[in-house]
Each structure stands twice: as structure tokens, then as C-alpha cells.
Amino acid sequence: MTVEKAWGGRFREPAAAEAEAFTASLPFDRRLWPEDLAGSRAHVRMLAAQGILGREEADQLLRGLDAVEAEIRADRFPWRREDEDIHMAVERRLAELLGPVAGKLHTARSRNDQVALDTHLWARAAAGRLAGRVAALQAALLEVAERAPEAVMPGYTHLQHAQPVLWAHHWLAFFFMFQRDRERFLRAGEAADRMPLGAGALAGTPFPVDPARVAAELGFSRLYENSMDAVSDRDYLAELLFACALTAAHLSRLGETLVLWTSREFAFVELADAYATGSSIMPQKKNPDVAELVRGKAGRVYGDLMALLTVLKGLPLAYASDLQEDKEASFDAVETLDRSLSALSGALRTLRVDAGRLARATEGDYSTATELADHLAARGLPFREAHRVAGRIVADCLEAGRPLEALDLEELRRYSPLFEAEVLEALRPAASAARRRSPGGTAPERVREQLELARRLLEGAVADA
Amino acid sequence: MTVEKAWGGRFREPAAAEAEAFTASLPFDRRLWPEDLAGSRAHVRMLAAQGILGREEADQLLRGLDAVEAEIRADRFPWRREDEDIHMAVERRLAELLGPVAGKLHTARSRNDQVALDTHLWARAAAGRLAGRVAALQAALLEVAERAPEAVMPGYTHLQHAQPVLWAHHWLAFFFMFQRDRERFLRAGEAADRMPLGAGALAGTPFPVDPARVAAELGFSRLYENSMDAVSDRDYLAELLFACALTAAHLSRLGETLVLWTSREFAFVELADAYATGSSIMPQKKNPDVAELVRGKAGRVYGDLMALLTVLKGLPLAYASDLQEDKEASFDAVETLDRSLSALSGALRTLRVDAGRLARATEGDYSTATELADHLAARGLPFREAHRVAGRIVADCLEAGRPLEALDLEELRRYSPLFEAEVLEALRPAASAARRRSPGGTAPERVREQLELARRLLEGAVADA
Amino acid sequence: MTVEKAWGGRFREPAAAEAEAFTASLPFDRRLWPEDLAGSRAHVRMLAAQGILGREEADQLLRGLDAVEAEIRADRFPWRREDEDIHMAVERRLAELLGPVAGKLHTARSRNDQVALDTHLWARAAAGRLAGRVAALQAALLEVAERAPEAVMPGYTHLQHAQPVLWAHHWLAFFFMFQRDRERFLRAGEAADRMPLGAGALAGTPFPVDPARVAAELGFSRLYENSMDAVSDRDYLAELLFACALTAAHLSRLGETLVLWTSREFAFVELADAYATGSSIMPQKKNPDVAELVRGKAGRVYGDLMALLTVLKGLPLAYASDLQEDKEASFDAVETLDRSLSALSGALRTLRVDAGRLARATEGDYSTATELADHLAARGLPFREAHRVAGRIVADCLEAGRPLEALDLEELRRYSPLFEAEVLEALRPAASAARRRSPGGTAPERVREQLELARRLLEGAVADA
Amino acid sequence: MTVEKAWGGRFREPAAAEAEAFTASLPFDRRLWPEDLAGSRAHVRMLAAQGILGREEADQLLRGLDAVEAEIRADRFPWRREDEDIHMAVERRLAELLGPVAGKLHTARSRNDQVALDTHLWARAAAGRLAGRVAALQAALLEVAERAPEAVMPGYTHLQHAQPVLWAHHWLAFFFMFQRDRERFLRAGEAADRMPLGAGALAGTPFPVDPARVAAELGFSRLYENSMDAVSDRDYLAELLFACALTAAHLSRLGETLVLWTSREFAFVELADAYATGSSIMPQKKNPDVAELVRGKAGRVYGDLMALLTVLKGLPLAYASDLQEDKEASFDAVETLDRSLSALSGALRTLRVDAGRLARATEGDYSTATELADHLAARGLPFREAHRVAGRIVADCLEAGRPLEALDLEELRRYSPLFEAEVLEALRPAASAARRRSPGGTAPERVREQLELARRLLEGAVADA
DSSP states (O other): OOOSSTTGGGOOSOOOHHHHHHHOOHHHHGGGHHHHHHHHHHHHHHHHHTTSSOHHHHHHHHHHHHHHHHHHHTTOOOOOGGGOSHHHHHHHHHHHHHGGGGGGTTTTOOHHHHHHHHHHHHHHHHHHHHHHHHHHHHHHHHHHHTTSTTOEEEEEETTEEEEEEEHHHHHHHHHHHHHHHHHHHHHHHHHTOOBOTTOTTTTOOSSOOOHHHHHHHHTOOOBOSOHHHHHHOOHHHHHHHHHHHHHHHHHHHHHHHHHHHTSTTTOSEEOOGGGOBOOSSOTTOOBOHHHHHHHHHHHHHHHHHHHHHHHHTTOOSSOOGGGGGHHHHHHHHHHHHHHHHHHHHHHHHTOEEOHHHHHHHTTTSOTTHHHHHHHHHHTTSOHHHHHHHHHHHHHHHHHHTOOGGGOOHHHHHHHOTTOOTHHHHHTSHHHHHHHOOSTTOSSHHHHHHHHHHHHHHHTTHHHHO | OOOSSTTGGGOOSOOOHHHHHHHOOHHHHGGGHHHHHHHHHHHHHHHHHTTSSOHHHHHHHHHHHHHHHHHHHTTOOOOOGGGOSHHHHHHHHHHHHHOGGGGGTTTTOOHHHHHHHHHHHHHHHHHHHHHHHHHHHHHHHHHHHHHSTTOEEEEEETTEEEEEEEHHHHHHHHHHHHHHHHHHHHHHHHHTOOBOTTOTTTTOOSSOOOHHHHHHHHTOOOBOSOHHHHHHOOHHHHHHHHHHHHHHHHHHHHHHHHHHHTSTTTOSEEOOGGGOBOOSSOTTOOBOHHHHHHHHHHHHHHHHHHHHHHHHTTOOSSOOGGGGGHHHHHHHHHHHHHHHHHHHHHHHHTOEEOHHHHHHHTTTSOTTHHHHHHHHHHTTSOHHHHHHHHHHHHHHHHHHTOOGGGOOHHHHHHHOTTOOTHHHHHTSHHHHHHHOOSTTOSSHHHHHHHHHHHHHHHTTHHHHO | OOOSSTTGGGOOSOOOHHHHHHHOOHHHHGGGHHHHHHHHHHHHHHHHHTTSSOHHHHHHHHHHHHHHHHHHHTTOOOOOGGGOSHHHHHHHHHHHHHOGGGGGTTTTOOHHHHHHHHHHHHHHHHHHHHHHHHHHHHHHHHHHHHHSTTOEEEEEETTEEEEEEEHHHHHHHHHHHHHHHHHHHHHHHHHTOOBOTTOTTTTOOSSOOOHHHHHHHHTOOOBOSOHHHHHHOOHHHHHHHHHHHHHHHHHHHHHHHHHHHTSTTTOOEEOOGGGOBOOSSOTTOOBOHHHHHHHHHHHHHHHHHHHHHHHHTTOOSSOOGGGGGHHHHHHHHHHHHHHHHHHHHHHHHTOEEOHHHHHHHTTTSOTTHHHHHHHHHHTTSOHHHHHHHHHHHHHHHHHHTOOGGGOOHHHHHHHOTTOOTHHHHHTSHHHHHHHOOSTTOSSHHHHHHHHHHHHHHHTTHHHHO | OOOSSTTGGGOOSOOOHHHHHHHOOHHHHGGGHHHHHHHHHHHHHHHHHTTSSOHHHHHHHHHHHHHHHHHHHTTOOOOOGGGOSHHHHHHHHHHHHHOGGGGGTTTTOOHHHHHHHHHHHHHHHHHHHHHHHHHHHHHHHHHHHTTSTTOEEEEEETTEEEEEEEHHHHHHHHHHHHHHHHHHHHHHHHHTOOBOTTOTTTTOOSSOOOHHHHHHHHTOOOBOSOHHHHHHOOHHHHHHHHHHHHHHHHHHHHHHHHHHHTSTTTOSEEOOGGGOBOOSSOTTOOBOHHHHHHHHHHHHHHHHHHHHHHHHTTOOSSOOGGGGGHHHHHHHHHHHHHHHHHHHHHHHHTOEEOHHHHHHHTTTSOTTHHHHHHHHHHTTSOHHHHHHHHHHHHHHHHHHTOOGGGOOHHHHHHHOTTOOTHHHHHTSHHHHHHHOOSTTOSSHHHHHHHHHHHHHHHTTHHHHO
16 A cells, blocks of 8 residues: 555555644745746646657646646635645646646656746746835835935934935935845846756756756746756845845834934924824824834844755755745745835835924034034144044033034134134035035035936836836 | 724824735734733723722623634634734724723723733743643653663764764753753743733823732733833743744754664664655655754744844834734744644654664774773773874774774783773673763663653653643 | 874874864863863862872872963963864873873863863853843943932833833833843853763763762752763853843843934933044044944844854754854853943943933923823723824824913813813823832832832842852 | 043043943954055045145155054054054054154045945955855865766765765765855955945045045945945945855855765765864764864854844944944954865865765665656656656565665566566666756766866866965
């Protein structure tokens, strides 16, 4: 007696229920049915083209796969846990629909290369979709930037007022940060662009297969060079998860910024009611829930990356079941990113700016003190000494409770005779920002260039998503 | 106009669908309904006892909560995504069933302390359940140990044959490793034993509540000392996740051991067919799938721990929505451990030992070479010099392709005149093992003591689970 | 020819320089010399007491170990990289000082149990030291709390003003959070309280050793039950690293709080100049460097924990060199925590509070809106309905730009006839805080109890450190 | 009175010693002196070219920087902890050497963009060096592959014998895995190719700087688009650390393979004595220390990546001191990889293959059972049915204790009349391997192609390193 599994030939006992439940991947890999069917169709066509299957058999199999797809789409597919995984579920159903010819589908193929193909297809698409979602977020950032592009606000380092910057300049910093993420997702898509089918279990197959044909049909531009590598490689998922993790890091930085700026203390922006939540007990609360969750979800995505890396640690070649643990982490990271990017894009598109508040924020904040030092340095005083003079002025003002703006030229000259009248103008926040004309700087003309570039970088990108 | 949320009073726009979907925790926290209902019942009884609710109102609420429970159990509860979370779902349904009096349930309570209570209840129970599961695994380890307790096998360091050990000794090493895990889960349960209700949103409540009464009803032995700490503390979850992570590490070590020992090269044990799987392509394969998955799932659990720690990083007091991300990681880790422990216990209980293979494994493996050094050291040669002599003997044997067992006394005396006849006996693997009588050592009498202790440690524990 | 290593007997070639450099642990484990010497002394005394060494030999070895210690302390010890590790360095030097008798030190001992003993000793002490450092931080938190204990400030959830709390209440939340850390370090110390010597390489030893005597001399209260477990267990380090990681999480929360509160927007506190740093370019800057670094160092400590867990993943029994990677992660985490706790304690002890700023922060912030709802609920309106009424009041006030404090009774009665005069008092922040008298709440009498408890918890603790 | 720091102007108290020690990065960033000097030189030349510095001043500064370099190289540089970091140490020393003109060096520059430049330079070089080290490892892998290229050995999945593969095929799988790592390091180098100087503290500078000139001098091909992004971006380090982490994962897989294959049970290879270590107690031991450490060090590198990602989590713009924590993690990961790659390359170059052992390993191992199924499938039996027949044959052989090789055609025909004589040949391991001629497969002609490609991919690469 042999056991009723596709692989049951040498087995004398059926699987223990708990072992079957524990090892089955069907509950989570059934979402790969579109990839699995696409892969099987390409495989069947190639087998037929190579004469490994008869034309008629191939047609039967293709019609059977169509029928399976129809059942799944109509939610009529009879899922069974004993099927272990999506590959076996499809093949089992095909056998029910077509009879023994269904058993020809697995010719010259192993689940090891089959699941690798499915996962490559999935990862390639996921990377592309996330690149589009990032572009949508960038578009939203650009919208926010353009809402008050030349409004002056405090630029922060160490969360202390550092130097005045333009509103748009701050948001563009995020824009260009996410530009790297978008490019990273595109590269993650390229990393997945390698076709593994034909590797068989690990050693290749004696059937005269044509992997290049399968690759062409499925839009892959490269094959694996080595069949053992093909079934054990999960680098493309690690690349995708890393792209997710770094994007999640950036999202958490943006989320933190929104949490800060919607606080009563900062109050630079206000979320639309539609993107905020209330409290079950405190009637006045308006919480930046979306921003907080986006920030918190960095943990989840980091955890997904760490999970995959740990799975890979110490694993000998070629395939091992540990690799089955690649999927849930990948699905979770991609879905988390997808939803975070969408929700945050919405929150940004509906964000209100409080321009008055921004303007007041740089009043009396000493954030133009660098101008004092730069002024002296431009007049020949070594910068280090100029910094010291400016430091003394600040210290005295702080002690006297006076803003820098209250100083007049005479007073300044008591600290250094090099001071000239135009320094007083430079102490105005807007003037200070306008003077920072170095490439990438916060001066209005530089920021306009950046806005222009940002628009160009988005052309086509959002539509693609 | 105000928005139709429990907190909608100050809001003028409804929630955006994608924001609502993104922020809702109901899809994953609805599993906390038993804890939520238990907490609400205790809350209602306390409110009544303190005169904050009328007796009649309390009875109504309690009957309403019973009705909710009945609906959930019968799968008739009308779940709605707009409910955000399990707390609001229950309260909304209660209002439908009872009318305005349902609105009294949330008196002197915030979702912040309510969710903290639910999670404490869940974590305490989860820790207890996992302690029981670990005990069941220990029982299985003990069974395996007792299958051939005094069979001699190679003991490994660096995966090289080091010194002969008893079969049971090896398995007991795992037993005592998991004993620490069991104790750690019990401590994780104690970490969750702290009752947060009464903390309100963060500052306590003006109602004359009696948290001690709620604690007593729900079996908690401690309260929080500070209400802000009560709503922002997730340490008990971190402790639980750490206990999961370290147990997962241990399971991965056991899993690796099974993968090695079921390989053709080791072949010390064979998995029952019921706990092995086959290949879709290679008819001879019998894969240690369960052991591999258990090994791989360490990654997942590490990721869950890392996720929670990252969520906590840099979060100011008191509650923030980031903390909502505590749940899925915790649920996933606990469930992963639960299933891993069960599946592996089954695989162990049905494991077959190949005693002949074990016996042959120490033949000619030089693993008793330490005896040569110990023999000389016991006769006064400094151990370091004795080690050197033994090393030379091994080197010469290796070169000549002879096992240590082939040496006779005369030959040995060419290396050192201190060798006496009894050294030849000590070179037998079983004799070597039997000589290691130090506490915790591998000699049969020491191993019998360990087995005895192991049985005592399990008394009552498995039944509890 | 054999190679000149303590273990060189069977080796025919010397170690490759790069392999030697790569595998040597001496560069980082030499810091364990005090533990190594302590362990060796106890080992020698036990060997002598058991008659395994002669009294005279033991005395020689003990004098030799004293000489080694003197050389190390005087920085005259001739460290050599070829020594591989601290154990071999000491033994090699001993041989130079004493001649062949030094070779008796390693009788009945392996580096596997020796390094385990050293690490247990180190971990136990490190845990105790960190518990003391946490106590010192708690003392500093208590000092800060007592600086303006009953000053009222905004309590935050979601970084939004939630309800007024007392200054001391907020700091006490941190105090009790760190109380758990202190207890966790004490438990981590207990986890290290298990004496491994006597386990030998993995199987125990044939010499009649007395591990209990070694344990007693070194202050251990337990032995390992199983020798293989004894040499492969690193759980006590994982426990220590987890305690470090969770404390680092808490420190990052406190660090973030300081960064926020020293910002110009919050400005609740000011760091002493001695605990702040400036900018190389901006003369006005005063950066909360210590707080930021403490926050950032959470990453490092999380990384150390993840490193150790990853090392353990999939490692079969008993010892493997991978375990050598336990040390640098542990040293780094402990040292990072030690320095973070000290630096932050100093920053707190010198922190200045701006009481006026705190007082102004709750003006017109709607943070007493819960009082409106509670007031109505206490008069019989179901809380949910009361919340809705209060929400409408807040919404109307926000629209009109009026604070809650500006409302009079008549206006309130337009929303609900249940409002009574005393509600106006409750809308004052201080009064609102004072009403939250539930256990652990923010009312002054509750906070005084917490302060009292905090003082009691610290008694003796800081001195111990 | 102001404090004696470059930024001390506004400070009235000196730094607390423990705060200074805690915040100083000099102990670890002093290794960046070559990058810091290179950056300063380019900065000075640009300032002069732009007329911001006089030609003479620039020459003085350049001579001063040369003097500083000479002192550092000669180990005569007076390092002082109070210098905080490498930037201040150099500037302070310059002031001692040159007087006030040294204070001009920092014109139009902040430490924020300066440290970013240094780190970019370091990361770019580190990535290039590691790419070279990976190439050297690949060369060693190729050497090993070519040592017995067409020897047949068991190919494993699930650590069970799966199908026979060629020795070179297995090693080439590693070769191509590391090829991706090499390319990833080259991309990490490109990620670092972006020049930040000119961003100033965060907002750009009013001096008429020319960042493109600095970039050209230092070999950068791109500038940052936005100055705030320039000082807060650490993506290039995250990319480098991810490349390190994934390479470390691969190294751990290779390390595990060596640990397995040097075990007595596998014994496929033997390490040279020069790349193995012995035991302090067991004279026969020859431990694969290098392979184990390489495996274990994956944990460390994963930890470094996790550390950096955690640091970035939730950090608002622009610069914060948390970012200072980027360095030690990066240095550690790069150095760990560098040393691991070197040590393992050496171990591989000196590895001995036991060809006889390989040959025997596939005897009677059923690893050609797939041939039975493929044979039937090629004759029209649906593969699934063919698999079942082959499974029954294997089951019967296992029960009877007979190898597949013992079957004759007559017996096979009892299972299926489709069997033909040539199946018997296919059951020989070498023949089975030779039949797997699909692209990337293990047949000798395919493996020769792979070897050829591998050689081409290495051309020039190792020399570059």
C-alpha cells in the first residue's frame, strides 16, 4: 500500500494531521495561483514546442489550466488542505478535471524550480507595484511642497532650530529620499528577473527543455547559470525586503515629522479629519493615527527582513524546507508597504499648512546666528574666530532675553569692527534662507530648480503605478 | 454635523476609506473577544459594587455581554470594519441590543487601559499554554532518551567526534535546555500579571473605581503603580516574545540535529512516515520537513521580537498608535511556537533509533584519545605534556590508518613508560563514557540520575498543559 | 614533528597567519583575565582538596597565578597573539614561570567548560553592575520628579494633549518602567548563577572532581544538570542581552522625551551646558547630544541581541566555535548600557525645569474636555452620549477659536441641562488632575504615594551599585 | 567667559567628563583621517579657486594638512579626547601648527556635510575592497571546483541524497551566488557615489562654493539635489550593510557546508592543518574553526544592519546625533566581512578532496530513482503515474535492503512494461548526472560551460582587489 500523496509511492503511513497542517504552505501560497498558472502554461507550451508533450496533450492541459483559473476566479475551486501547496492543489484539480493526462504537467519540472518561478514572478510584480506606490507618495509630497513653496520655517538639526529653510525645501528632502527608494524597487525588480525553471529538483533535467523560451514568454531577460543556485537562491527576495525595510525607515521618519508637526507645540500642519482619528474617552482628541502606524510599521518590516536573513543563515545547498519561510515574510512586508504608502499619500494630499504659524516659528529663535559668523568670515576673520564672536553675541542676547533681530549695528561693532550694515538684513530669516544659494541649498531659486527636477522625475512614474 | 464614530463629536468629515482600513485593528484583534468580554464583565461588576452604575444597569450590561458572546460563539456576530477594533465592535453591538444604557459601559475606562487589560489577559494565558507545550516536548525528549538510554554514540564538538556519550545523555542536554524555556514562559506569565484597568487614557479617572476588585476577579495579583506606565507598558509582551525567540533558537538547534541525524551520512534515527514528506519529482526522498520548518521558523520569531523592540524605540509617553503593532507580532510568535512545539513533539514520539548504526559510529573514530592523556595525567605527567604525547600517538595512527583500538600496551609504552594495561580498556567507547562520572557527566549512573530528575521535573507539568 | 600549540600534537603544519588572526579571541577575551584567574584558582584548590593535585603542586600553581595577575595588573604581561585566547595565554605564561607543573592546571578541565565559567562570572557581575546603574538612573529620575512635583503639565497620548498630569507623575512613569529593568537585570544575574566547570569538553571528566566546591568558592548556588548542556548553553547571555535591549528601548523613550522637551517648541526643560554640545557652524546651537545618542544606541543593543540569537540558530550540540561570537556582542551591549545609563543620569541630575512654561502649556489646550463628559456621565448620562455632547462643545469652541475655560454655565446648559456649576472648576487643569484619584492616578495624593514608594524601592539599591 | 570648544561661544560651563567621553566619536572615527584630509584638501582648493580663500591662505592650509598627515602616519599626532571627533582633532592641530589661519578651513562647511563626505569616501572604498575580496573567494571556489571537476557526488535537498551532481557543479553554485554579492558591492559603491559637501549644516551656504569641483577632484559623479537630504542620508551605508549581511548569509551557507563535509560522517574534504585548530583537551580533534566562525559571524553582521536600521527609525530631519551611531556598525560589518572572506579563501585554496569518498557516497543511495520516473515519462506514462511506480520500486527495495543498482530489467518490467534496457545504465550515478543536460544542469558539458563563464567573470576582478 502506498499513501495518497503525489509523492506517496515509498510511504507506508499517512501523514499525521498535525504534521500535515504544520508543513502545508497552501494557506499562504494559494495567493500565488496567478503566477503558478502562468508558469504552468509557459511550461506546457515549451514542452509541446520541444516535442516532450504532444500538441493534443498540451492543448488539453492548457484548457484544464483555464478551467482551474475559472474556478478560482469564481471562488468555486475546491481547496483542500491535504494539497500541501498551490502547485499540488492545481495539479490535483487538473487530474480531477482531465484524468491521467494531468500527470504530464510535472514532466521535467520539480516543485523546487516551480516555486522559484512563481516567487520570481510575484517579486518582480511586487517590486514594480511598490515603485509606483512610492511615485504616488512623491507626487503627494510635491503637492504639499507646492502648497506654500517659499514660506520660511525653522530648519532643524538635533530637533533644535538650526537655520531657516523654505517649506518646499524641507518636503523636497523627503522627495529625493524616496527617489532612491523608487530606484531601489526598480533594481529589486531586476534582481527578480532571472528564470529558474529547468533546474528541476537541483540538477537540471534530462528532458530537452528550452528555458529560454519559457523566459521569453514570461518576460524574463536572464536564466540562472547553475541549477543548484537556481533552486536555493532567495537573494531577490532579500533585495525586495531590504528595499521595503529602508523605505519603511524613511516612512517612519516622515511619520515622525507629521506626528511632531501636528502636535500642539509645533502646529505647523493639520491633518484632514478624514485622515485622523479620535479618542474613545477624550472628546477633544484628533490623533495622527496614520502617521503613527506608518512609523510603527517600520518594526514589522525590519522584522520581516531579519526573518528571511535568519532563515538563510547556515543553510546548506540546495533546497531545504526552511526556504518555505520566505513567503509570509515577503508577502507581509510588501503588503505593509503598499498600504502604508497609500494611506500616507492620502494624508499628505489633504494636509493643511498653517503659514502664519510657520512664519512665527522663526521669530526670535536665533536661527540666523550663522549669518553673523559668515558675515565676519567673508570679511577675512577666520571662520573659527568668527564663530566664537557670534557665540558670544548669542550668549549675551540669551542672558538679556533679547532676540538677534533687536541688535543694531553699533552694538554688533562692539563685538567686532568688521560688522557692516548689511548684516542686519541677513539676520531676517527669509533673507538668510535666500542667501543659501549653493547647489541644493534652500534659496528660492535653488528650490525652484529642485521642484522642477522633481516634476520631471515623476513624469510617467505615477501613471505607471 | 458630527461624524458617526464613538469619538466623532469634534469631527466634521468621515474617515477616508483607505485610512479606516489602514488604522483598523479589528481584523486581527477580534480574536481578543474572550479577553475583552471578561474584562468588561469585571469592569461592570466593579462599577456596580462602587455605586458608579446602578445594579439594574449592571445586570442589563452583563446580560448584553452574554448575548454578544453567544452571537460570537454562534458565528452570528455582525462584524463591521468601521468598528475599528474589538472594543468598539462589542460596544456598538451592545448599543444595538440594549439601547443607550450600553453607553455606560465605557464609564471610567479608556480604550488605552482596556486594550492593555485584554493583552495582559491574553499574554498570561499564552505564556501558560506555551509552558505546557514545552513540557510536552520535554516528555517526548524523555521518551526518545529512554528508547536506548545507555547506547553509546559519538559526542560532538565542532561537529567532530569528541568523546563518546550515552544516547540518553545527548537527549537530556536538550531536555534541560528546554527546562529553562519552560521556566522562562512561567516568568513571562508573571510579567503579564499586572492589572492596568483604572489608568484611563493615561491619568487615572475621577470615578471612585476599585482596580483591586477587578484584579481579584480576573486573577491578577498586582496593579500598576502609575497610570501612564500602565497604558504605555509593553514589557510583558517583549518578555513573552523573547521567551518565544530563545525557545525558537533551541528548537532550531534540535531541528538541525534531526536534519543531521536523519541524513544518509549520519542515519542515527529515522522519522516515522507520518512525520516526513516526499518529493514531487524524486521518488526515493523522505524529507525531514517538520525539523527543517521548525529550524527555519526561528527567523520568523526573531523577526517578531525585533519588530516589537523597533516599535518601542524612541516612543514618548504615554499611548501612541504605534503600540497597536504589538499584537500581530505577538500573535504570530505564540502561534508559531505553539505549532512548532506540537509538530516536533509528534515527530520525536515516533522517531526510530538505529542502535547498530550508533554503535558503529564510534568505531575507529579516535574519540577516546582523551583517555590516553587523562591516563598519563592521572599518573603524574602534567596534563599539557600528556596531551602532547596522546597527540603524537593519534598523529601516527592517522598516518598509518590504524584505529586507537588497535594499539597494544607495548606500542603505547614507546610513547610513555607511564602507560598501564588498564588504558586499553579505557579506549573502548563504552568504557570511556562510563568513566566520566563527574556530576552531570555521561557515565550511566549520572545519566540515570538525570533521567530521574527529568521525570520529576515533568510531574504534573504535561497534564497542566 | 608536531606544531607548537597546546593542542599541536596531531598537527603537521603551523597555523596560517590569517587563520590564526581570524580565529584568535585573545584581542577581546583578554578582558576576562580576572574571571579566568578566579576560576583557575578555585579549580586548583578543588583539585588539591580532591587529591588530584598534590598540595605542593597546587601551591606552586596558585603562586604562579598570583604572579600572572601581578604582571597583568602592572601591564607587564607578555601578550602574544599566538596564544589564541586568555586561557592559553595564562597557561603559556604559567609554564614560562613555573615549568612543567603548569601543565597540570588543565587537568580535568577543557576550554569549553573553562570559558563557560569565565563568561558566567562575567555575566553575573555585569548584570549586578547594570542593576546598580539603573538604580542610579532611577534616583536621578526621582530627583527630577521632586524638582516641581505638583506642577501641572500636559499629559500626552499620540503626542497630542490628552489630559493634564503632574510633573512628578510623568517622571514616575519612567521610574516604574526602569524598576522592571532593574528587576530584569537581577534575574539575568540569577540566570548566570550556574557553575559549568567539571563538564570538561562535553562529557564530564573521569577525575574525581567536586564542582560543588568550586561553585561554593565562587559564589554559585547551582550546577548544570548535564555536561553537554553546560558547555553549549548561552541562554544566560541571551537573557542579559535581552535585559539590555529592553532597557535600551526604555532609554530611547526617555531620550526622545528629552529631545522633545528641550526643543524650542516644547521648552519644558533645559539641559545644563555641561550635558549639551554645540555646533561647529551655528553659534546659537545647544544640542541634546547625550539624549540623542542614548536614543540611537538602542539600535546597537538590539543588534547585539540579534547577533547572539542568530549565532545560536541551527547550532547542533555541543560546543562549536560559533559560540565564540557570544562575547563581543555581550561586552558591547553591557558597556553601551553602562555608559548610556551614567551619561543620562548626569544629564537628568542637572536638568532645569521651566515651571512657567509648563503652566502655560495647558492653557487653552482643551485637555480637560474629558471632564465635561465625566461630569455628565456622573449625572446619569450614558458615557458614550456624554462624550458626544462634549465633542460638540469642543468642535464649536475650536471653530470659534475659544478655549474651554471661556465657557460659562449657561452656555454649557445649552448642550445639556445636566451641567452644574462645579463643572467650571473641573475645567481648570490643576483641578482636573487633582480629581484623578484612582490608584496610580495623577492626583497629588496618589503621586505622593508613588514618590514614597519610589524612595523605598531605591533604598540600598544605589549604594549597592 | 566662554568654554574652550570650537563651538563654546555660547556655553558657560565646560562639558562634564562623562558626557564628553560618551559623546566623543574620536575613538572610532579617527580611522577616517585619510578621508577627512582628502576632503579638506579638496575643500581648500575649491575655496581658493572660488576666491573664498586667498591663494596664499590655501597653500598654508594645504601645507598644514600635509604636516598633520605626516604626524598621523608617524604616530606622532597628539590625539586628545576633548577633540570630540576627527574633524575637530585635525582642525585643532592645524591651529596649533598654523595659527589663526587654520580657522579658515571650516569656511562654508559644517561638520554635518564634512562627516557625510568622509563617510561617503570610506563607504565607496570599502565597497570596492569587498568586491575584490569576494572575487578572491570566487577564485578560490573555482580552484576547488577544478580540483575534481567531474567527480560525481550526491546532490542534496533537505540534506537527503537527491540526485547525483558533479563536484564542480556544487562549487559553482556557490560561485554564482557570490557573483551576485560582488555585483551588489559594486552597486553599494555606486550608492556612495554622491558628494554632499556644500550642504553646510542643512541649508546650504551663502559662500559661492563649487561642489562640482570638489566632486570631480574626489572622483564623485553625482551631487545631492537637496542639502537637507545630503546631511541626513545614510542610505548608502544601509546598502553597504545589506550587501555585507547577504554576503554573510552566503558565507554562513558555505561555512556550514564545510563543517558538514569535514565531519567524520561526510568526510568529503579535509582542511589543511594550517586552517584548522585543535582541542585543549582532546588530542585527536581537528576543528573547522574558520568555517564555524564564518558561519557564526553572520549574526554579527545581521546585528550591524539591524542596528543602523533601528537608528534611522523615526528620526526627523535633518541631522541628529543618533546618526553618529552609523559608524561603528559599518566599520564592524566591513571588517568582519573582509576578514571572513580572506580566511575562508585561504581555507578553500588548501582544501583536500577525498575523491574516493565522494564516489562511494552515491553507492546504493537511491539517488537515481528519478531516472526510473523520467524513463517511464519519456515513454508516455504521465509523470505523476511514473513517479508512483518508481516510488513503489524504491519502497520494495528499501524493505528488501537492496540498492537500485541491483535491479534487472525483468524485475523492473514487473512494475511497468514500459521499462527498456537503457534504464539500467541511467541508474548509474555518473550516467544520471551526465543526462541532465538542460541549461545550467549538472552534465559535464554544462558544467564545463559554467567553469568557462566563471573564469571569464573573474578576469581582472581579483587583480583589482
